[in-house]
Amino acid sequence: MRCLDLAVEQWDPALVDWAERVAFSVPMHTAMRLAMRAAAAVRRQRPELPVCLYGLYAPVSRDLTAGRLADRVIAGEYEPALAAWAGGDDRDTGLIHLGRGTFEVPARDLLPPLERYAHLRVGGEERLVGYVEASHGCVHMCRHCPLPTVYDGRIRIVGADTVLADVEQLVAMGAQHLTFGDPDFLNGVKHSLAVAEAMHERFPSLTFDVTTKVEHVLEHAHVWPRLAAAGCLFVVSAVECLNDDILRRLDKGHTAAQASEAVALLREHGIETRPSLMPFTPWTAEDDLRDIFDWVVEDDLIGNVDPVQYTIRLLVPEGSLVLDEMREVAGPYDPESLSYTWTSPLDDLQRRLAAIAEAGADDPPANVFYRMRSEVFGGDEPQIAAGSVEGRPRMTEPWFC
Numbered sequence: 001m002r003c004l005d006l007a008v009e010q011w012d013p014a015l016v017d018w019a020e021r022v023a024f025s026v027p028m029h030t031a032m033r034l035a036m037r038a039a040a041a042v043r044r045q046r047p048e049l050p051v052c053l054y055g056l057y058a059p060v061s062r063d064l065t066a067g068r069l070a071d072r073v074i075a076g077e078y079e080p081a082l083a084a085w086a087g088g089d090d091r092d093t094g095l096i097h098l099g100r101g102t103f104e105v106p107a108r109d110l111l112p113p114l115e116r117y118a119h120l121r122v123g124g125e126e127r128l129v130g131y132v133e134a135s136h137g138c139v140h141m142c143r144h145c146p147l148p149t150v151y152d153g154r155i156r157i158v159g160a161d162t163v164l165a166d167v168e169q170l171v172a173m174g175a176q177h178l179t180f181g182d183p184d185f186l187n188g189v190k191h192s193l194a195v196a197e198a199m200h201e202r203f204p205s206l207t208f209d210v211t212t213k214v215e216h217v218l219e220h221a222h223v224w225p226r227l228a229a230a231g232c233l234f235v236v237s238a239v240e241c242l243n244d245d246i247l248r249r250l251d252k253g254h255t256a257a258q259a260s261e262a263v264a265l266l267r268e269h270g271i272e273t274r275p276s277l278m279p280f281t282p283w284t285a286e287d288d289l290r291d292i293f294d295w296v297v298e299d300d301l302i303g304n305v306d307p308v309q310y311t312i313r314l315l316v317p318e319g320s321l322v323l324d325e326m327r328e329v330a331g332p333y334d335p336e337s338l339s340y341t342w343t344s345p346l347d348d349l350q351r352r353l354a355a356i357a358e359a360g361a362d363d364p365p366a367n368v369f370y371r372m373r374s375e376v377f378g379g380d381e382p383q384i385a386a387g388s389v390e391g392r393p394r395m396t397e398p399w400f401c
Contacts, residue, residue, distance in 0.1 A: 002110070007117075011038060013045060016049065021050045022050070026053050026056070026057040027055040027056050029057060029146075029317070032053075032055075032060060033337075039065070043068075050071045054072075054081075058073045059073065059096070059149070059319065074095070075150050076097040077136065077156055079103060103158050103162050105169070114129065114174055114175055117129065122233065124391075128175050128176055130177075131170075134160075134180060134182050134192050135158060135185075135192070136155065141153055143322040144278070144320065145321075146317055147183055149319040157191055160195050167202075171203055176206065176207070177206070178206060179208070179395075182210070185210035197226065200230035207231040208233070209233055210232060211238075212235060214237050214262045218261060218265065221265060233271065234271060234394075235271055236399065237259075237262060237273055237275055240278040241279060243288045246284065250281075250325075263301065272304055278313075279292055279309075279350075280312065280314065282314070282326060282344055286346065286349075292310070293310075293377070296369070303365060307357040307365055311357050313350055314342070315338070317339055318333065330342055349376070357372070
C-alpha cells in the first residue's frame with residue numbers, strides 16, 4: 001500500500017501504473033473536489049482500474065461519481081468495508097456504514113512527515129502538529145452540516161487505547177501540539193475528557209485544541225478547568241453569524257449573546273476561541289456582516305479569526321437538511337461544485353472580500369481584518385481601537401469547515 005496526500009504532494013501518474021486498486025479519502029468538500037479530478041485522471045489512464053471514494057463526502061454527486069468515476073462509494077464508519085474492498089471483495093455492501101467496532105492505529109509512516117503540514121504558531125515560535133480523532137459523527141442535526149445526512153445524530157467512539165497509541169507515535173514523529181478533529185469533542189464528554197487527561201499524564205508538555213459547539217461550551221462549563229490544566233490552548237467553535245433568525249434556520253442551538261458568553265467563559269480559564277464563521281447565506285443582509293465585524297472587535301477576537309472566515313458562503317450538498325429552508329431561493333444542483341446554487345445581492349461583496357483574503361494570505365490577520373472591515377463599512381467605518389491581536393495561538397494555515 002502506498003499513500004499520496006494531495007494536500008501537500010503532487011499527483012503521481014506512476015502510482016496509477018503500479019496500483020491494482022485506488023481509493024480516495026474524501027472527508028471534506030475540498031477533498032471531494034480534488035478526488036473527483038484525480039479519479040477522472042485514473043479513469044483516463046487505466047479505465048479498468050477499480051476506484052473507491054470513502055469518507056463523509058462520498059455520497060455527494062453520486063450521479064457523477066458512482067459508476068463513472070468510482071466503482072465503490074463508502075461513507076460513515078468505512079474501515080471494515082474499505083479493507084474488504086482493498087482485499088479484492090467487490091460486493092456492494094451499501095453506501096452508509098454505521099456499525100460499532102474497533103479501530104486500527106493509523107499507519108502514519110505512509111504519510112509525509114509532520115514538517116510538511118500546518119504548524120502551531122504561539123509565543124513567537126512554531127511547533128509541529130499532529131491530528132487525532134476521539135470520536136466520529138455528531139449527535140446534533142445542524143441543517144447546513146453534512147454530518148446529519150450520514151450519521152443521522154449518531155456518534156461512534158474511538159477507543160482510548162487506540163487514540164493514545166496514535167498520540168504516542170505522533171509525539172515520536174515530533175508533534176508538540178495535537179488537533180482533535182472530532183466534529184464535536186464534547187459529544188461524548190466523559191470519554192473525551194478521559195482521553196485528554198490520560199494524554200496529559202503521559203505527555204505533560206503536549207498542548208492541544210478541540211472543536212465544539214457554543215452550546216456545549218456553556219453546557220459543560222465544568223470541564224474547562226480540567227481541559228485547560230491538560231493543555232488545551234484554543235477551541236474552534238462554529239459561531240457562523242450573529243443573526244439569531246439565521247441561527248434558528250440553521251438549527252445551531254445557540255444565540256449571538258451565547259456566543260459572547262462562550263468566549264468569556266473560555267477566557268476565564270486561559271483558553272482562546274477561534275470562531276468559524278459563515279457570513280454569507282441567502283438570508284444575510286449587509287447589517288448582518290457589520291454585526292460580525294463589530295462582534296469581533298467587541299469580544300477582542302481580531303487576532304483569533306482567520307480572514308478567510310469572513311468570506312465563507314453556504315454550501316448546500318445533496319441531501320442537505322437546509323434545503324427545507326431554501327425551497328424558494330435554491331437554484332439547480334451543480335455537480336461540479338457539489339452544491340445547490342443560490343444568489344444574493346451581497347455576492348459581489350463576498351467576491352471582493354475573498355480577493356482581499358487571498359491577497360493578504362501572508363499578511364498579519366489584523367491588517368487583513370481592517371481592510372475587509374473598511375470594505376464592508378465603506379465611508380461609514382467608525383474608528384476603533386485594536387485589542388490584543390498578536391500572540392494568540394493559531395495554525396499557520398487557516399482551518400474552516
